[in-house]
Amino acid sequence: MTDTPIDWAAARRTVYEAGLAAKLLPVRYPIAQADGATLAEPLRTLTPLPAFRTSSVDGYAVRGTGPWRLAGRVLAGGEAGDIREGTAIEIATGAMVPDGTERIIRVEHSTVLNGLVDCESLPTTNADIREIGEEAALGEELLPEGHRITPGVIGLAASCGHDLISVRPKPRAALLIFGDELAVTGPPGHGRVRDALGPSLPSMLSHAGADPIPGFRPRGPIDDTLEAHVSALRAALDDADIVCTTGGTMRGPVDHLHPALAELGASYVVNTVAVRPGFPMLVAGLPGGRFVVGLPGNPQSSIVAVVSLVLPLLAGLAGREFPTTSTVELAADVPGRGDYTHLALVRLVAGRAEPLPHAGSAMLRGLAAADGFAIIPPGRSGTAGTHVGFVRIPA
């Protein structure tokens, strides 16, 4: 039986929508553990930012005309009271500004003699005072739902008072390597190729935003029997939101992925994509919102399937925006692949995309040097100096 490949851009959109329809339920995370998860609701500040008037310099808070009588000191962390007419209060960077302060004089612009503070010229503005709510008003939305949580977001959440935040976690991923002809150690030879995907895909999936399930190790190579495939898939699906498999995506005599998916009651979200290399890739959905992503066995094709299917699926499951592609200028011509989208390995040099040699689907030499793929649409070829789409390889 033949499967009709669907357009690459349409496949990415279809897979994203399927992920979004099954997006993971929100959970409350301590902020320090939320890196890489996704905001499940807008991040709002619990206080105005800053929450109180703050000095941005070391110096003296003053009121009235100088010289001012030195009447006290307020340090960061302390509660400031009022300041009286004609007095100065020594103030530290980050300290609360006393009520009634008219100006802050920087320490380097001031003199103190016999308990009197003076300065050559009074600052004309209060640029050294951070006003309440200058950065954000109480309750203001700082970031929208669906925003990816980075260390910067964690810092912001802490600064505005959060201890726990509501997130969609990173989708949990498992990996099954199919093909019991693969050697898992030592040099290839005697008909056996070395498994290149088992050691490399777990980190790539992590870089792509998935969460390695506890003890995340590729299971495999799995025996070339239908029973072994079905039971390996069942076990992986118990723990993971997305199970990636490698190899066996065709319908050859020992390709058991399709019959195993049928046995599990899976339904195809996409089944073969009009992209070269990599076309026999697939995503299948299972009851309960879990997914199997079938990556082709040829190693480079497998990575094409990661950027084509895994990235949009993870974005959907996490409730993020659709992962759009960017553009690059081609440094050299790139051939088209007829009715198929061509994903051509490139590295970025001085802002331009240089096509790489050793780009056969069974090769990894070009891939190892690449930053991503230039996207040559169906029916077109890429011409040096023109702009084309670009998708980065997670790394």
Ligand SMILES: Nc1nc2c(c(=O)[nH]1)N[C@H]1C(S)=C(S)[C@@H](COP(=O)(O)OP(=O)(O)OC[C@H]3O[C@@H](n4cnc5c(N)ncnc54)[C@H](O)[C@@H]3O)O[C@H]1N2
């Ligand atoms: N009659 C046809 N045969 C093939 C076609 C086709 O259109 N008609 N398409 C080819 C394309 S394109 C691809 S891609 C592969 C995809 O097939 P599978 O996903 O079923 O992959 P396998 O047959 O299991 O393996 C293909 C190839 O890759 C090597 N391999 C597999 N796993 C690994 C691994 N973990 N590390 C390194 N290399 C791996 C495997 O030894 C094979 O050489 O089908 C083509 N055939």
Ligand code: MOO
């Ligand atoms: O499309 Mo295949 O994936 O050329 O190797």
